[in-house]
Amino acid sequence: MNKNYFFNLFKGEDEFLIASIFEDISLCIDIDYPVYGTTFLPPQIASKLCEFCSSIGLQTKSFSLTQSSEKKLIVFTPKDFDISTLDSPVTYFKIDASNKFKTLQHKDFLGSIMSLGLKREGLGDILVKDNIGYCVALTDIYNIIFNSLEGINTIPIKIKELSSSEIPEPQFKEFTDTIPSFRLDSIIASIGNFSRNVSVNLIESGDVLVNYSIEKSKSKTVEIGSVITIRKKGKFILEQNLGENKKGKFKILIKQYI
Numbered sequence: 001m002n003k004n005y006f007f008n009l010f011k012g013e014d015e016f017l018i019a020s021i022f023e024d025i026s027l028c029i030d031i032d033y034p035v036y037g038t039t040f041l042p043p044q045i046a047s048k049l050c051e052f053c054s055s056i057g058l059q060t061k062s063f064s065l066t067q068s069s070e071k072k073l074i075v076f077t078p079k080d081f082d083i084s085t086l087d088s089p090v091t092y093f094k095i096d097a098s099n100k101f102k103t104l105q106h107k108d109f110l111g112s113i114m115s116l117g118l119k120r121e122g123l124g125d126i127l128v129k130d131n132i133g134y135c136v137a138l139t140d141i142y143n144i145i146f147n148s149l150e151g152i153n154t155i156p157i158k159i160k161e162l163s164s165s166e167i168p169e170p171q172f173k174e175f176t177d178t179i180p181s182f183r184l185d186s187i188i189a190s191i192g193n194f195s196r197n198v199s200v201n202l203i204e205s206g207d208v209l210v211n212y213s214i215e216k217s218k219s220k221t222v223e224i225g226s227v228i229t230i231r232k233k234g235k236f237i238l239e240q241n242l243g244e245n246k247k248g249k250f251k252i253l254i255k256q257y258i
Contacts, residue, residue, distance in 0.1 A: 010045060021039075025058065028078065034081060036075050037074045037075065038073075039121040040064075040123065044212040057079045058076055058078065058079060059076075060074050060075065060077070061077065062075075065092070065134065066167055069124065070212065071124045073090060089138060092162045093134075093135055093159060093160060095145075096158040096160065097133070104153065108153050109133035116145065116148050118144060122137055122140075123136075123137045123138075127167070127168065127170060133152070134167050173258050177191075178190075178245070178252075180248075180250075181250075182223075182250070184203060184208070184215060184217065185199045185200050185219070188228070191228065191230065191236050192233050202231075203216055203217075208228070208231075211226055225238065225239075236254055236256050237254070237255040237256075238252060238254060239252075
């Protein structure tokens with residue numbers, strides 16, 4: 001396994017993280033036995049990593065909150081290993097902060113958990129619905145949360161372990177709009193209801209991500225199915241091209257994570 005080639009695949013990412021992943025893969029090859037990752041990886045790393053492992057004859061198994069969740073923890077295994085026999089390194093759970101007085105958001109749950117002094121990479125995505133935070137974490141991290149977390153923003157909580165099938169899927173709000181082209185600046189102006197100048201400024205300042213990677217080219221063509229994140233605005237999926245009208249503009253279906 002060529003180390004320079006591996007690091008070049010993840011140019012621009014945290015070098016310490018990439019070095020740790022490289023060591024895990026090398027160990028899996030050396031001992032011919034599964035090696036468990038200890039970090040929930042962002043999608044731009046996880047997807048490339050799984051492709052790379054497949055190219056060198058390793059299997060991977062991912063653990064995440066739901067199938068569509070961003071952060072994934074990966075286990076590396078030899079080619080002929082029976083993945084179905086792997087023990088799960090994670091625990092799924094819910095933090096129930098139901099109350100009549102305050103509607104809690106994702107930042108409330110994450111902030112309270114991080115106040116315990118935990119590392120963010122040991123925790124996967126958090127899905128908040130009706131003042132309940134659905135979570136996945138390394139089992140050691142879950143045990144700390146279960147034993148130490150007393151409330152979310154002073155609101156009393158109940159923590160309960162769940163099976164992965166009990167985690168709800170994310171919800172979306174759908175809307176349609178008409179765009180002159182699939183250029184990124186045009187898409188951002190449509191999604192955010194911005195002027196073209198504002199959308200260009202957001203792109204050039206690094207506040208726009210396409211498929212979880214910062215994209216600073218305003219003229220980039222955005223493909224159907226792309227995930228677009230606008231910092232402080234939200235995350236969207238360019239779901240479907242509904243066709244071209246007589247003026248040569250395109251009607252598109254957009255899904256926004258809520």
